[in-house]
Amino acid sequence: MSRIDDIFTRHREAGTRALMPFLTGGFPDLEQTRRALLGMGDAGASIVEIGFPYSDPIADGPVIASSMHEALTSGLRIQDLFEMTASIRDQISIGLVAMVSESIIERYGTKDFVEQAAQSGFDGLIVPDMDLARTMDLGAIADANNLSLTFLIAPTTSPERCRKIAEACRGFIYLLAQSGLTGERDQAPEIQRQVEMVRSCSDLPIAAGFGISNSDHVKQVTAHADAAIVGSALVRRMTGAQDPAQAALDFTRELATGLA
Template structure:
């Protein structure tokens, strides 16, 4: 059983907390330690954002983190090395949030091969056109790597196609219109949106964009299978220069333990 599937099975009726950091911010050594810290704090799945020069889905906090990571020499092959090292100590599901051009620059087949070898459990590709998905799906099929579909409130007419054409692991449901970032409220009727998503899939649903507090997590957990917290953690990583103890404490607060 794949790690992500196994995690949701282990959780049973409990809900998942998915946490996000930008790989290489403030450095790759810190990234490895932050993975362990977030797991200790109660994270169930961890997303590693692969820094990219034109991150269309990211707000200013994550954009700035990506720039810092690129400026300090973070490159994809180095992130793969971090994943390999963490696999010696943890089985927590690790997911890449990565832009399609980064994959293309590696060669799709070579990139998927490296994901399998390193122990990457899933891919979220915000700018992957539905029409370009087939090649990745064929290369991933039968492996332990999930192609995690990303759906937005304006995806309604194509929900079935987006999710069911090779989607696995869980569905990343965007809570609001626009880019990532901390919010006080959400733009859409999330409950109705999630009901529409559930109508076309049995995969777990995790909600991201704008979730930053325990109150937000609790709200999401009442209507979805998981809550994704990104910008709030990335901001704290920057403010504390990647202090594992502070991040572990923040994740514990989000988890409610």
């Protein structure tokens, strides 16, 4: 059982839900990412997504895209992220999941990337832009390294395709609960129907994200989904903050008050 499986099993047995903040790796610098990760468990996070900066983010809104550009222009390397997570893995109990483009994995070498991620303390991968037809090899390598593997399901995904995506996932399913680019929203989308559709396809836990920006959104989402994903709102609070890591932790504590 992977750490991700264990985390969701414990939440399910306790009747609780998970909070999954997103951090852009190396934004605004690697030390801020490290400090934020060290405090996320105490702030209420169960799993943290670490976005691997990419020059052409597929579904990310302007806040995250800008943070990735800043990290890349600072000279951040993939190996820098791996070394940072490896250095703190034994100090944290939260799950760590890499949100990474297929292009980065292929450029690094699929087997090498997955093995390095596992050795560096990652517990899973989210690959938002991978063609479903190419997931089998990656799935086998992820299984061999005890990593979860997650792909995205959108509101426009048909039930048939939902089942195929769910079959390729391990650990949990990422429900993008609103079409279009990621980013903060003022109103939560109608989430119950979408979660029910995904549950009809799979028994895997469902983590839902749509631009959650406050604890009320977290409450609405976790009334139905197993986890709430928070990205743009958190990165925005880090942007320009005097202490970006502390800003991320303070906002995470605020969001955690909405857990159902």
